[in-house]
Amino acid sequence: MDATPVAAAATTSRSSAPSAGLRRDMEILELLATAQGAPGLGVSRIAESLGREKSQMSRALRALEAEGMVERDPDTLEYRLGWRVYALAARTVEAHLVRAAVPYLRRLVAVLNETTHLCVLRGSAVLTLLSVSPSHAFRALGWEGVSVPAPLTSAGRVLVSDWPPEALRSLLAEPADLHPGPRPRVHTADDLLREVAGIRKRGYAAVDEEFEDGVVGVSAPVRDFRGQIVAAINVSAPKGRLGKRLDEAGRLTLSVARELAAEFGHVRLMA
Template identity: 50%
Template sequence: MPPISEVKESGFVRDLDILEALSEAIARTGEGLRLTDIATVTGREKSQLSRALSRLEKAGLVARDDTSRRFGLGWRLFHFAAMTAEARLTSRAQPAMRELVASLGETVHLCVLRGVACVTVHSEIPRHGFRGLAWVGVEAPAHTLTAGRVLLAELGEDSLRALYPDETLPDVPPTGHIRTRTELLAECTRIRTRGYATVDEEFEPGLVGASSAVYDFRGLAVASLNVAAPKSRLNGRLDALGQRLAGVARRLSGDLGWRA
């Protein structure tokens, strides 16, 4: 397949050589390119490139840093990439989630981290699971949920301090056990040691849960597998549930290219 720069078409297809040049530069050096650099790489006139970059910037496909005057990839490309990655993740996770539902008889959720919010992107529900679908698309404070905490635990202390600049954590439910940043940091350390997180009636009275992180080929935690159920049904098996989720999450991570 020829490089994009060799495709002899007008309009947007021709401008793809700009995006290709920017992508390669960012992958190689971590920085975008100035107009002169783009002209050198693509072999195009500066005046023509300036008009093309203006169109791409308006479309959100490139972004310019006013300080360095370098062009980089725009927000819309990252949005497309995130949607595609999330759809692939959901597709690969479904068989493992259905297996868990069949063996546990409980709803299994796939969750992702967006800023300091935890969002359920997919749920697999047993026949009695009348509440499962209500969580899909709903955002909740990540530090209050096992599904969020296992992902926060992978960020490291400096990142957590930046996300939570105040010692007192916001939006903690009345039954929440972790109410300060110091307590959250300690819990994240425990999660990294165990490989899973558990909660016992923190988010809602009578509700317990467990979660474990899923990693991609880069070794980044991209999602979590979560089970939340009435305490009466789990009957003291919370840690066993966490270990089971950790095993399934590792297997799913392997399917995504992760290697320990």
């Protein structure tokens, strides 16, 4: 039996309310996104820009703040995008990274005949999202989902290589928490700063039995359209197989990482 006109109108009103609220929230988030780089926007400015009532915007912003979608500066009382927006964006980028990286990692495997990894940063630790292995399948560990402190690995050092000195020093504020391998080169913050300086000069990082006995590795950064490092491509292998080709592997990994970065809109500026 069809609904009466009054019931149908009520149903339509109830069903359209959530979409109207979602549309309003999206307008707020999009406005704040266009203002990134500025301190933030106040409630009055947001309401005026969107042609909405200030009281309505205030309620909507409080709800978005409670969910972590926006945050409010306690001093200026202005709003900016919140941590959850960035967390969702990072996961989206990582999912795209994994899909896009597969052929590039396979190409490295085909040339070097060694295991390759795609790594990202989680706080101050390195997390492996993807591994591709050759037929002989050398794997010191099953790395997917395993995280290790950034200063210990070539991938970690690459991922933090754009950090300012004070941020790098904070990684080794408590060096006793690290678990170095048999031949670590990084013991102090100054060691890490020297390593990072070398990475910036060469474009890639290399380790020689620093994390695992008998294992060497190289890593190179993958940058996005902003030029920011979003991932690292790593090659790991027994020293007996790759040790004498470490620089060659580093240069090749850097070249492949730059090709992958181009898919994310990164344009390398030539000197």
